[in-house]
Amino acid sequence: MADGWSIGKHAFTSRLLVGTGKYPDFPTMQRALAASGAEVVTVAVRRLDLSKKGSESLLAWIPAGMTLLPNTAACFTAEEAIRTARLGRELEMGDLVKLEVIGDRRTLFPDVEGLVAAARVLAKEGFTVLPYTNDDPVTAKKLEDAGCAAVMPLGAPIGSGLGIRNPYNLRIIMETVKIPVLVDAGVGTASDAAVAMELGAVAVLMNTAIAEAKDPVLMAEAMRAGVEAGRKAFLAGRIPMKLHASASSPMTGLIGIGSSS
Amino acid sequence: MQVRLNGELREIPDGLTVGGLLAHLGVKAPRVAVEVNETVVTKDRYEAQKIGPGDSVEIVAFVGGG
Numbered sequence: 431m432a433d434g435w436s437i438g439k440h441a442f443t444s445r446l447l448v449g450t451g452k453y454p455d456f457p458t459m460q461r462a463l464a465a466s467g468a469e470v471v472t473v474a475v476r477r478l479d480l481s482k483k484g485s486e487s488l489l490a491w492i493p494a495g496m497t498l499l500p501n502t503a504a505c506f507t508a509e510e511a512i513r514t515a516r517l518g519r520e521l522e523m524g525d526l527v528k529l530e531v532i533g534d535r536r537t538l539f540p541d542v543e544g545l546v547a548a549a550r551v552l553a554k555e556g557f558t559v560l561p562y563t564n565d566d567p568v569t570a571k572k573l574e575d576a577g578c579a580a581v582m583p584l585g586a587p588i589g590s591g592l593g594i595r596n597p598y599n600l601r602i603i604m605e606t607v608k609i610p611v612l613v614d615a616g617v618g619t620a621s622d623a624a625v626a627m628e629l630g631a632v633a634v635l636m637n638t639a640i641a642e643a644k645d646p647v648l649m650a651e652a653m654r655a656g657v658e659a660g661r662k663a664f665l666a667g668r669i670p671m672k673l674h675a676s677a678s679s680p681m682t683g684l685i686g687i688g689s690s691s
Numbered sequence: 692m693q694v695r696l697n698g699e700l701r702e703i704p705d706g707l708t709v710g711g712l713l714a715h716l717g718v719k720a721p722r723v724a725v726e727v728n729e730t731v732v733t734k735d736r737y738e739a740q741k742i743g744p745g746d747s748v749e750i751v752a753f754v755g756g757g
Contacts, residue, residue: 449755449756449757450755450756450757451754451755451756451757452755452757453755459755472756472757473753473754473755473756474753474754474755474756474757475724475751475752475753475754476751476752476753476754477697477698477749477750477751478697478718478723478750478751478752480696480697480716480718480750487722487752488753488754488755489722489753498753500753501756501757503756503757513726513729513731516726516731517724517726517731517749517751518724518753520724520725520731520733520734521722521723521724521751521752521753522753588757589757615757635757636757637756637757638757
């Protein structure tokens with residue numbers, strides 16, 4: 431049975447979204463992207479290096495048919511993020527944007543005030559806005575009200591690999607908003623991706639965990655499996671946690687126990 | 692005339708359009724996006740939009756990112 435999901439007018443099957451940064455080289459990236467099974471890849475918008483004519487284009491190494499999701503990474507104000515999103519749209523001719531407004535260089539935590547302001551402007555301009563945000567339910571609600579198509583709270587700081595640091599807040603965000611919740615950033619290994627999906631995330635977005643693994647292609651396969659396992663476990667409905675044992679084998683009919691006396 | 696191109700002051704021929712500037716620089720248009728004075732110039736306006744002295748021009752492309 432198909433288990434698809436959608437953001438705005440875009441429908442997808444894979445629940446793993448991947449980045450294109452930090453790979454050792456383009457051929458490795460290309461194989462990892464294919465192995466991940468992802469349908470959406472993030473890309474950044476940067477000044478063209480005018481001194482390097484004919485330098486290799488990233489786009490040539492992204493497998494055909496993948497949907498590009500331009501980001502506004504490293505923008506520190508709403509204005510910068512809005513300009514970058516508009517340039518990304520001009521490059522891609524699409525409406526998707528991963529909106530980032532960063533508030534702090536060391537942690538790369540979002541500036542949620544700037545984020546909400548930028549989201550409001552871009553949503554009005556017809557963008558399908560996917561904001562990278564804190565694991566804060568109040569901000570998530572404000573982003574929904576601003577017209578975002580989804581919210582993407584962090585599991586942990588970008589590139590940290592610390593995993594899902596606040597599963598309870600993520601659950602509260604999922605209860606709070608009606609738009610899809612994607613976990614973006616912080617995943618370190620496949621079990622982290624599974625945890626995010628078990629919590630009920632619609633999808634998981636990651637870059638460093640795959641790109642900087644010793645074997646990015648194998649890790650991409652692991653992440654794909656982790657996301658799928660977590661999604662199935664979420665749908666299946668896990669058992670409640672209990673303090674004491676509950677035997678899996680019958681406690682009756684055991685040999686060597688006399689019935690005399 | 693002098694313009695600010697990707698953050699750096701640069702001398703370019705007078706009267707260039709955006710399309711003319713890209714050709715002058717040897718940039719292939721389909722893979723870039725252009726902003727003049729903080730406003731995006733869409734591809735259909737490359738030949739109409741002239742660049743003036745002191746304009747700030749940004750030429751961007753996609754790079755790897757998360």
